[in-house]
Amino acid sequence: MPANATTTVIVNSSSGTGCPAEYERELEERFAAQGVQADVRLVHSGEAIVAAAKDAVAQGATCVVAAGGDGTVSAVASVLAGTGIALGVLPMGTLNHFAKDLRIPLELDDAIATIAGGREADVDVGEVNGRVFINNSSLGLYPDIVLDRERQRRRLGRGKWMALIAASLHAAKRYPVLSLALEVDGQPLHRQSAFVFIGNNAYTMEGFEVGERERLDEHVLSLYVTQRKGRFALLRLAIRALFRRLDQARDFDSVRAAHVTVQTRRNTLHVATDGEVVTLRTPLEYRIRPGALRVMVPTA
Incomplete structure (x- = not known):
């Protein structure tokens, strides 16, 4: 990622088996090890995920990371679609279909490495009555x-x-x-x-x-x-x-x-x-x- 990139990581604390409060610091350290300064935010509901993504966009984030399952990724994607802002995916859910279909690694550090040093790809989204x-x-x-x-x-x-x-x-x-x-x-x-x-x-x-x-x-x-x-x-x-x-x-x-x-x-x-x-x-x-x-x- 560019040196001046700003990265917000939105963690759905209820995805998969959930995560403790100290996980926020752990994720920041894992991103720092890959050369990325990350603003990690733990949230607890779908509404909070969307609100956090909108706030990250308003604050000028160049990459917004969805840490959770497909529902979390979908919520963040609904905000980022059409903005040109990159979506990062940390697969932390039960099934992680979107990550698997894009060949994004399921192991945490490998997924972070993809966010830090991968490439940007433009993919399609579906929409029904305005819902992505x-x-x-x-x-x-x-x-x-x-x-x-x-x-x-x-x-x-x-x-x-x-x-x-x-x-x-x-x-x-x-x-x-x-x-x-x-x-x-x-x-x-x-x-x-x-x-x-x-x-x-x-x-x-x-x-x-x-x-x-x-x-x-x-x-x-x-x-x-x-x-x-x-x-x-x-x-x-x-x-x-x-x-x-x-x-x-x-x-x-x-x-x-x-x-x-x-x-x-x-x-x-x-x-x-x-x-x-x-x-x-x-x-x-x-x-x-x-x-x-x-x-x-x-x-x-």
């Missing part, structure tokens, strides 16, 4: 299961996996199917589906190497609409989706596009973006934003 996502967005079964899972964890005190199983069974009983009027780059497409997946660039959904992206700069959305019918077939599909175990040819109709409109009979829909579920008004307007996000990635 770096990985994917989904409708139907998946956001319903996520909401139910979190509700059970809060109200009933169930563990993560027990709540997931119970939420999946509830979803199978409800059998939620959406009647969709899609417009894909101006072409109409009508489907009855319980599971819709929109990726930022193309995902490889074949065999057991599922959910990876070879590139994030092809300037396309990838739309996958499930072909499967039947209550328990959908349940199996949802569980496999949570573990990124899907088969593109068997499970989905798929198409690539720059713009997708989703209209249903409902005025609002639960929409998952990078694992976070929100309620958005229909129609849903998806678009790709080519090269909108600058990210520090390995030189090779």
Whole structure:
């Protein structure tokens, strides 16, 4: 990084296994060992992540580092997209899909070295009704299961996996199917589906190497609409989706596009973006934003 670069590191203290308060000093020392003077900020919520990123931009940071999982990276990216300010990634979450797809090292010191001495790459982001996502967005079964899972964890005190199983069974009983009027780059497409997946660039959904992206700069959305019918077939599909175990040819109709409109009979829909579920008004307007996000990635 240039000698006059200013780096802000936003740490989601609840990501993964969490981190103690003294972790702030430890991270500053690790960055200093790589020749980077870092302003490390520990935060505790999604709102605080966004507020810290906006403050870093206002203070003139030339690189803002997201230390956490995909949700943390997505929150910081939503602020940096379109600014030209570099995003650094310290993968500290459970899955770290964005970092893996960009070949960013998962080991902490190697990830810091990438931020300190890597190269800048401009990658695409997706957007739905103005909400940025770096990985994917989904409708139907998946956001319903996520909401139910979190509700059970809060109200009933169930563990993560027990709540997931119970939420999946509830979803199978409800059998939620959406009647969709899609417009894909101006072409109409009508489907009855319980599971819709929109990726930022193309995902490889074949065999057991599922959910990876070879590139994030092809300037396309990838739309996958499930072909499967039947209550328990959908349940199996949802569980496999949570573990990124899907088969593109068997499970989905798929198409690539720059713009997708989703209209249903409902005025609002639960929409998952990078694992976070929100309620958005229909129609849903998806678009790709080519090269909108600058990210520090390995030189090779």
